[in-house]
Amino acid sequence: MLKFLIKKQLLEIFRGYFFDAKKNRMRSKGQVALWIIFFVVIMVGMMGGLFTVMALSLCEGLNAAGVGWLYYALMGLVAIVLGAFGSVFSTYSSLYLAKDNDLLLSLPIPVRTIIISRLFTVFLMGAMYSAVATIPALIVDWIIIRAGALRILGGLIWFLIVTVIVMLLSVTLGWVVARISLKLKNKSIITTLIAVAFIGIYYYVYFQAVDLIRDLIANAAAYGSQIKGAAYGVYLFGRTGEGDFTAIGIFLAVLAVLCVLVWRLLSRSFLKIATTSASAPRIRYREKTHQARGPLTALVLKELGRFTSSSNYMLNCGLGVLLIPASGILLLVKGGEICEILDLVFTARPDTSAMLVLTMLFLLSIMIDNAAPSVSLEGKSIWIPQSLPVSPATVLRAKMLSQFVVSAPLMLFAAICGAAILKTSVAVRILMVLMTLAFSAFSALFNTVIGTKLPLLTWTSELVPIKQTAAVAIALFGGWFAAILPVGLYLLVGYQLGAAAYLAIWIVLLCGIDLLLLRWLDKKGAAIFAAL
Amino acid sequence: MLIIEHLTKRYGQKTAVDDLSLHIRPGEIYGFIGHNGAGKTTTLKSIVGILRFEEGRITIDGHSISEEPVVCKQMLAYIPDNPDLYDFMSGIKYLNFIADVFGIPADVRQERIRKYADLLELTNDLAQPISAYSHGMKQKLAVIAAWIHSPKLIVMDEPFVGLDPKASHLLKEMMREHCDAGGAIFFSTHVLEVAEKLCDKVAIIKQGRLIKAGTMEEVKGDDSLEEVFLELEAE
Numbered sequence: 001m002l003k004f005l006i007k008k009q010l011l012e013i014f015r016g017y018f019f020d021a022k023k024n025r026m027r028s029k030g031q032v033a034l035w036i037i038f039f040v041v042i043m044v045g046m047m048g049g050l051f052t053v054m055a056l057s058l059c060e061g062l063n064a065a066g067v068g069w070l071y072y073a074l075m076g077l078v079a080i081v082l083g084a085f086g087s088v089f090s091t092y093s094s095l096y097l098a099k100d101n102d103l104l105l106s107l108p109i110p111v112r113t114i115i116i117s118r119l120f121t122v123f124l125m126g127a128m129y130s131a132v133a134t135i136p137a138l139i140v141d142w143i144i145i146r147a148g149a150l151r152i153l154g155g156l157i158w159f160l161i162v163t164v165i166v167m168l169l170s171v172t173l174g175w176v177v178a179r180i181s182l183k184l185k186n187k188s189i190i191t192t193l194i195a196v197a198f199i200g201i202y203y204y205v206y207f208q209a210v211d212l213i214r215d216l217i218a219n220a221a222a223y224g225s226q227i228k229g230a231a232y233g234v235y236l237f238g239r240t241g242e243g244d245f246t247a248i249g250i251f252l253a254v255l256a257v258l259c260v261l262v263w264r265l266l267s268r269s270f271l272k273i274a275t276t277s278a279s280a281p282r283i284r285y286r287e288k289t290h291q292a293r294g295p296l297t298a299l300v301l302k303e304l305g306r307f308t309s310s311s312n313y314m315l316n317c318g319l320g321v322l323l324i325p326a327s328g329i330l331l332l333v334k335g336g337e338i339c340e341i342l343d344l345v346f347t348a349r350p351d352t353s354a355m356l357v358l359t360m361l362f363l364l365s366i367m368i369d370n371a372a373p374s375v376s377l378e379g380k381s382i383w384i385p386q387s388l389p390v391s392p393a394t395v396l397r398a399k400m401l402s403q404f405v406v407s408a409p410l411m412l413f414a415a416i417c418g419a420a421i422l423k424t425s426v427a428v429r430i431l432m433v434l435m436t437l438a439f440s441a442f443s444a445l446f447n448t449v450i451g452t453k454l455p456l457l458t459w460t461s462e463l464v465p466i467k468q469t470a471a472v473a474i475a476l477f478g479g480w481f482a483a484i485l486p487v488g489l490y491l492l493v494g495y496q497l498g499a500a501a502y503l504a505i506w507i508v509l510l511c512g513i514d515l516l517l518l519r520w521l522d523k524k525g526a527a528i529f530a531a532l
Numbered sequence: 533m534l535i536i537e538h539l540t541k542r543y544g545q546k547t548a549v550d551d552l553s554l555h556i557r558p559g560e561i562y563g564f565i566g567h568n569g570a571g572k573t574t575t576l577k578s579i580v581g582i583l584r585f586e587e588g589r590i591t592i593d594g595h596s597i598s599e600e601p602v603v604c605k606q607m608l609a610y611i612p613d614n615p616d617l618y619d620f621m622s623g624i625k626y627l628n629f630i631a632d633v634f635g636i637p638a639d640v641r642q643e644r645i646r647k648y649a650d651l652l653e654l655t656n657d658l659a660q661p662i663s664a665y666s667h668g669m670k671q672k673l674a675v676i677a678a679w680i681h682s683p684k685l686i687v688m689d690e691p692f693v694g695l696d697p698k699a700s701h702l703l704k705e706m707m708r709e710h711c712d713a714g715g716a717i718f719f720s721t722h723v724l725e726v727a728e729k730l731c732d733k734v735a736i737i738k739q740g741r742l743i744k745a746g747t748m749e750e751v752k753g754d755d756s757l758e759e760v761f762l763e764l765e766a767e
Contacts, residue, residue, distance in 0.1 A: 285659035290628045298632035309620035380616035389605035
């Protein structure tokens with residue numbers, strides 16, 4: 001039975017490689033091969049490549065300083081963070097929210113067997129994530145140090161220890177998430193904020209990494225002795241990779257104890273959490289008078305409600321909500337200096353700094369694209385707008401507006417910040433602000449048009465319309481193209497007109513395109529939506 | 533109230549509904565029965581403007597669903613066979629959303645929500661997200677949403693599926709009350725006993741074609757509706 005359950009779990013994990021959810025059929029062998037190659041290229045080529053560079057920059061220096069264990073400790077910790085945090089939410093979902101939990105629990109299968117099969121998935125996912133860092137670390141170390149058999153064996157055991165730690169952390173964190181989510185209100189907002197915080201920390205560390213590594217290599221011996229004194233466990237952990245069998249023995253013993261503890265925690269709480277996870281905290285209904293709204297406002301609010309109800313939706317189609325105002329503040333703080341430098345660089349093309357500020361804002365506004373998947377997100381509920389007494393054009397306008405009302409005020413704020421710090425004419429400043437509004441309208445309209453033209457209503461997971469459709473890809477890449485086109489043309493020929501005239505032409509052009517897109521939505525788009 | 537004239541709907545080569553004509557008058561509960569895939573849902577979806585059709589004409593209170601869809605939809609309510617509602621909303625938000633779209637004043641909607649939610653015992657769950665609703669609760673919410681704007685015509689696809697016996701009984705009473713007040717109801721069902729007891733008129737569809745329609749007495753005579761249905765199906 002365990003074998004069958006594990007096989008089922010594996011099929012679920014890799015289902016995307018074998019089954020095309022959009023077309024609701026199995027992929028051809030050629031497609032399967034392409035998907036696997038794509039995965040390998042992404043994981044090994046790009047992610048693995050990044051960690052290979054990191055390993056190369058650390059390995060030789062740390063070993064030369066006599067703290068080779070610090071290399072394994074650091075690479076191991078990076079792998080643990082990557083593996084545990086990369087899989088914590090999928091651990092929570094796969095352990096406690098699995099759709100077949102009820103079915104399996106109703107069958108004559110011991111709960112223990114179900115948990116083990118689920119844990120196998122967690123282990124595998126964690127191992128895959130962490131291997132992106134551990135495998136390059138091992139290969140680099142073995143080649144540079146010219147490792148002997150004992151060090152290779154120690155490295156392999158270190159690899160195993162890392163994967164087990166990742167699993168234990170994932171399970172424990174998944175359990176914490178499950179416990180919290182049973183009581184939490186506004187889950188989607190909190191999840192989004194946590195994810196954004198992680199992204200922020202990730203980028204902060206990423207940009208600081210070069211300096212950190214340089215500092216570490218320069219003072220490796222000093223840091224090594226400090227860590228060894230303050231956190232002996234970390235030292236032992238690093239020693240396992242070097243093939244220190246005393247450290248390996250201690251670590252394996254500690255891990256065995258932790259495994260038993262986590263198993264007891266899981267086996268005691270699994271049934272309760274798995275069977276109560278669907279029941280959200282009860283909200284008491286209190287009757288109150290609702291302010292009546294018009295159909296268009298109701299539809300726009302419905303779209304915004306959809307947007308804010310899903311952390312996936314907000315993270316993938318709304319990061320600009322944080323980045324645009326942040327960029328406005330950054331412009332106020334640092335923009336003046338940067339723009340002065342830009343003006344010096346582009347002396348032959350005056351006001352290039354204004355165009356570059358605009359381009360930055362346009363690129364950030366592309367990160368608000370909630371209109372693009374909104375038609376697809378209607379999914380099986382599409383009968384509601386289709387049967388209500390509103391025209392399809394009104395429904396599509398509401399989708400467009402749901403993006404515009406989010407992005408336009410933020411863009412306005414950031415544009416005013418930009419205009420305030422630029423040393424340019426009043427006309428250019430005003431036109432800059434108007435241009436951001438015209439571009440926000442264009443982006444909202446373009447995304448709605450693409451979403452209407454390329455809808456996908458047959459999804460089973462909302463991630464498919466949010467992340468994986470052609471509409472979203474075109475909205476993103478098309479948006480980027482549209483964002484850089486004005487500055488590109490300005491640098492090539494537009495500067496000859498002067499920034500004010502050039503911007504005025506673009507505003508007129510964008511307004512014209514906006515009107516054409518709106519007309520398309522009202523006519524052809526409405527017909528497509530009605531026929532879905 | 534509802535006039536269907538020579539309705540024909542095709543999916544590629546397949547004719548789902550073939551030259552179907554029906555007339556549903558105010559005050560009538562009209563049942564629509566047929567085996568799986570006979571064309572019931574296609575007909576209902578065509579009536580409410582979700583599906584476009586190739587031939588024929590559907591009018592509601594004299595307005596064509598093809599030419600004046602918004603006017604027609606303002607007069608009707610639709611409950612599909614599977615109530616896929618907006619899971620991200622709470623029950624009360626969904627009802628207010630529907631009321632907003634239909635332009636129901638705040639005081640009127642509040643009174644109707646109170647009345648029907650109390651009747652169907654859904655009041656305590658109105659603040660819950662729809663994602664936490666059972667199938668039956670979603671069905672009840674869809675019923676309240678249909679009744680909230682007091683439509684002239686209610687079109688329902690298998691409305692009793694998922695409802696508990698008490699809710700089924702209440703829905704039947706609501707249907708009768710609605711028609712006694714001058715409204716009309718056209719609904720599909722597989723539960724022939726319900727159709728026999730509840731409907732003023734009934735239509736039987738087979739392979740997209742209407743094979744019998746009329747008052748309950750005209751259709752079944754002295755036999756049971758089940759016997760007549762099985763007999764017609766066997767022909």
